[in-house]
Amino acid sequence: MKSGPAPSSLSVALDLAVRRAHWISSNRLKTHPYFLATDIAACASLALGFFFTKQFPQLPFVAFVGEFFAMTALYKAFLLLKERVFGIRSRSYLQDTVIFLLPAFSLLNLILGYPFANAFDLVGVMFPLYVAIVRIGCFFGGCCYGLPSPQGVLYPHAIFSKAHAGCRSYQPGPDPGVRVFPVQLVESFGNVLLFGGIAFWAFNQVEPSGLALLFYLLGYSVLRFLLDFFRRTSARPRIGYFSEAQVFCVAVALASLALLIWQIRA
Numbered sequence: 001m002k003s004g005p006a007p008s009s010l011s012v013a014l015d016l017a018v019r020r021a022h023w024i025s026s027n028r029l030k031t032h033p034y035f036l037a038t039d040i041a042a043c044a045s046l047a048l049g050f051f052f053t054k055q056f057p058q059l060p061f062v063a064f065v066g067e068f069f070a071m072t073a074l075y076k077a078f079l080l081l082k083e084r085v086f087g088i089r090s091r092s093y094l095q096d097t098v099i100f101l102l103p104a105f106s107l108l109n110l111i112l113g114y115p116f117a118n119a120f121d122l123v124g125v126m127f128p129l130y131v132a133i134v135r136i137g138c139f140f141g142g143c144c145y146g147l148p149s150p151q152g153v154l155y156p157h158a159i160f161s162k163a164h165a166g167c168r169s170y171q172p173g174p175d176p177g178v179r180v181f182p183v184q185l186v187e188s189f190g191n192v193l194l195f196g197g198i199a200f201w202a203f204n205q206v207e208p209s210g211l212a213l214l215f216y217l218l219g220y221s222v223l224r225f226l227l228d229f230f231r232r233t234s235a236r237p238r239i240g241y242f243s244e245a246q247v248f249c250v251a252v253a254l255a256s257l258a259l260l261i262w263q264i265r266a
Helices: 010-029 032-057 059-085 093-112 118-141 181-205 211-230 242-265
Strands: 147-153 163-165 168-170
Touching: 010 032, 010 118, 010 147, 032 059, 032 168, 032 181, 059 093, 059 163, 059 211, 093 118, 093 211, 093 242, 118 181, 118 211, 181 211, 211 242
Parallel strands: none
Antiparallel strands: 163 168
16 A cells, blocks of 8 residues: 655655644643734734834824724624525635725724725735734634645644634634645745735835835736635535636736726826
8 A cells, every 4th residue: 555755854844843733732821822822913014004103104103003903803704694694614714805894994084084095005015014913823723724734734523613712703714635835835924925015115205105015916816816725615606717806916916907007107
């Protein structure tokens, strides 16, 4: 009987990282790795907001904090509505952002009367930072993983159970039973690069322009479109050869590019 290829040292390190993350989170921190990642991402976003609003004070930091927590609560309500009315339990980061988060954020910002340029530049820098950290939580938690790969990560079966913490819940994907490509970490790294480039540009502006959000939506759409070729098939339907997310990415990328060209020429 032939055995498969021996895992690489990187695969062994990834396996160990997953096991240790769950042990530390469960026994020392009394939480789940995904919840821990989202908490760190939230703190990092608030810290980023502090430095951004200090440099561009037209949007006060207190107002940003209020908008941040208001959007967190509204998004939770949106997810419950999506599950109970449409039967969709999973989060869809780009779709949820474009369909709900950005319109709701824009309306909230309009009601409060703060400049859209400041708000859109701030969230354009914040989104890649937040997602870069959360995708690490996805990796440790066992969701959004990639296609089977002999040199990928092998998740222990014990981690594939739903987790709860107060009003928060986390549902990992089904146990793949084989090594899978850690596409979450690649997406995290891609968001780190987007964050670095967009933040450098945004913080070196004389005045906010609002273009940071369009840069991010364009960059992330391209990144996600490419990475979905390496992602395990979603429960949502495919549209021909492409996933639902890829089709949405094309639409968002084209719209973002058109708006960028229009804003730059204006």
